[in-house]
Amino acid sequence: MNKKQMIVSSIVVALAMIALFLTVVAVWARPGAAAPQTALVASTTILSNTISYQGRLLDSNGDPVDGTQVMTFSLYTTPSGGTPLWSQSGSVVIDEGLFNAYLEISPAHFNGQQLWLGVQLQGEAEMTPRQPLLPTPYALSLRPGAVISGSRANVGALNVVNSDGSTSGGYGISAINYSQRMWSPAIYGENNGNSAGIYGRSDGWHGAVGWNESDNWSGVYGRNNGGGRGVFGENVGAGHGGYFTSTEGTGLFGGSGGGVGIGVQGHGPYVGVYGESADGFGLRGFSTNDAGIYAISVNGPAGYFTSTNGAGVHANSQEDRVAVFGENRGNAAGGYFTSTHGVGLAASSGDGYAFATLGPSLIQGPNPMQVALLRWYPAIRTPMSFTVGMTPDGIAFDGANMWVTNYNGHDVSVLRASDGAHVMTVSVGSFPTGIAFDGANMWVANSWDSTLSVLRARDGFHVMTLTVGTGPVGVAFDGENIWATCYDSDTVSVLRAGDGSHVMTPTVGDRPLEIAFDGVNMWVVNQGDGTVSVLRASDGSHVMTPTVGSLPNGIAFDGANMWVANLQDDTVSVIRAADGALVRTLSPPTVGDKPIAIAFDGANMWVVNSNDGTVSIIRAVDFALVETVPVGEQPQGIAFDGANMWITNFDDNTVSKR
Structure with missing residues (x-):
């Protein structure tokens, strides 16, 4: 039997007899490390992951054995069997039976498990049996990045007590972080259960104090990823559940990352949330997906905001949401805004509606153009009908007259x-369809002879x-240019409006x-493949x-959005112009x-339903159906003159004026 075999055999037998031939001492240490200081020291050196393992x-x-042996050390979660969590092999020098091995282990394994x-x-x-690791290696729990984990009932996983009850007593926990990383408190x-991430209570001063001297972040930051609250303040006496002041910045900032959370929620018999500012914002709300400020009231105003010098409310929305949403379930106002000298309500939106109401238009009553023209009704209840040429199709407004292309009449009727x-009545090419105004001339698409007729608007001159x-x-x-879609060649002809010269053909x-x-x-509707091609107007490149x-x-x-009428499936697709995202798909009964x-028309979308002789009037702000009105037989085209819709x-062989 060779020496190595003899060593293994003797050790196995010795361990089986529970004779301690192999003595283990394991400690966390840096060779030559000094004793820890009691004063706070900003150390530039972090303890290594090395433990010293000694044996005989x-x-x-x-x-005793002398010489050098290759030894493998492994960590397990079981006394026998299983897969090692960690292993290290290397040559170990043995002198008169004694050896000392330095093991580079992972502190993550020392999380409370045996x-x-x-x-x-x-x-x-x-060798068997394996050696159980006793508490000494758990000094790892004192190094930076350590995790203490365990199941403890009615007490904390970590308890820190400062028993100095004098007026000069210090902190229970004092933590200082010099990191420049924003999310490193x-x-x-x-x-992750149903309790608090941090809970502070005091019978004298404040239960929790946050102090911040930076230009960007907060003394106290609360975040909630579930259905609870990032920060919750409650008061059962005469004080405040949460009281926040600021000399120059924000007294209270609340944010919610999801679409269902609330940045700040206040509830009370009188005022849910009260914000006051001498020069800045009394209350400011910002939301990525929902309302920046959402207020509900049973009897009084849902939101009441005043300002001495600045804005009573400042709201900003970056998506397709409403910057301010106010709802009142009684008889008062959803939002009430006053200002002595400044702005009662100021709202801005990146690509949606900064201010929106649920009325039939942008303001209560007719849309602004109807007000300017003293048109106090939203639509003509009994539609006016005017006879034009054979099978009218396209229609456009020149500021004074309506121009109607007559498909089988090969001409244009001007009303x-x-x-x-x-x-x-002006003659044009064969089977005219689309028509557009450039400020001086009307451009008519002649579908069968692949031409455009250019007519002077003031007198119809060709x-x-x-x-x-x-x-x-x-x-x-x-x-600047006229764009004409070419149905049979899958292209768009772009012509300079000033002289008709060819610019490009995307x-x-x-x-x-x-x-x-x-x-x-x-935006070019491609009927054959159910898509819309978006082309940059400046150079025709595909977007x-x-x-x-x-x-x-x-x-x-x-x-803000493009609305596309889909003939075959009776729907309207609402596409956000900024990025092409589908905002909504409208279907019957909203669409005919x-x-x-x-x-x-400035407030509503008018959708012509060709098969049932109606037009669906849909409110643009919330996609609600306002009304469905009758028109003539087989309606085809529609245009707005600033006060009325013409179909x-x-x-x-008629056009309806509504």
Whole structure:
């Protein structure tokens, strides 16, 4: 038997007889480390993960072993069997049986669980029994980054007591953190059950005190990821549940990261939340997904805000949400705002509605254009009908007259918007469809001869006829150029409005039909593949291609969203113009049968339903159906003159004025 085998055999036998031939001493230490100081010292050196393991190795005769051996040390959670949590192998020098090995272990394993150490010589089985690790290694729990974990009933997992009851007594816990990382507090409390992350109580001064001297962050920060509260203050006496003051910054800032949480919630018999500021914000709310300030009241004002010099309320919304939402379930106001000299209500929004009401328009009553024109009714109850040419299709307004393309008449009927009187009829190309105004001329798409007829608006004079792609249908003006969709060639012809010269021909999707401008980009409805091609107006480059419904047709812009009427599946897709995200899909009964065209009046979207002879009026701010009004047979196109909607009726050769 070789020496190594003799060593293993003797050790196994010795351990089986419970004779302590292998003595283990394990401590946490740095060689030569000084004793800890009682004063607070900002140390630049952190203790290593090394423990010193010492033992004595004897041969089968009980004599000490000399030389060098390759030894493997392993940590286990069981006294036998199992997979090691950690292992380390290396050469160990043995002098008269004594050896000292430095083991680089992971402090994460010392989290309160029982551990055993296994020892093995190279080429041999691990010695038995394994050595249980007694409490000495748990000095690791005092080093930075340590975790103390355990199940304790009615007491804390960690208890710190300062028994100095004098007036000069110190802190129970004092924590200082020099980190420059924003999310690295000196003390962090988290509770994943139903209690508090941090709970402070005092019979004398404050239960919890937060102090901050930075320019960005807070003395006290509370966060909640469930259904509870990030910070909750309660008072059962005559004081305040939470009282916050600020000399220059924010007295109380509350934030909620999810769509269902509340940044700050106040409840009381008189005032739920009271905010006061001499020069800044008395109360300020900000929300990523929901309302920045949400107030409910049974009898009084849901929100009441006053300001001496600044804004009574300042609200900001970055998404498609409402910056301020006020609701009153009694007879008072949802929000009431007053100001002596400044602004009673100031609201701004990144891409949604800064201020929105649930009335039929942007303000209670008619929309602003109707007010300016002394039109005090939202729609003509008995629609006016005017006869035009054969099978009217497209329609556009020039500031005084309505221009109607007559598809089978190969001409355009011009009606005076004020009373519907016939002004003139102008011949154009074959089967005209779309039409647009550039401020001086009308541009008419002639679908069968692949041309655009340019007509002077003041007298109908024919200015020029321009060749474009195959099957032009939709026409739109971007302030500089005319864009015409070419249904049969899957392109858009872009012409300079000033002289009709060709600018570019971008390629789009399958069967491009209608087109609309959002102030930056052109939105082209591709009927054949159920998409919308978004092209940058400045250079025609492709921006994105949102998907909409089946057989999309009409399209209109409300200042924030694009609305697309989908003919085949009886829906309207509402697409956010900023990023192409689908905001809402509207379906019956909000939308009628076979929606084909759409127009905006400043407050509502008017959706033409071609198969049932109606128009659905939908409130843009909340997508609610305001009213469904009748028009003529097989309505096709729609345009707004600033006060009234005009709808072309393909089957009865009329236009309806509502």
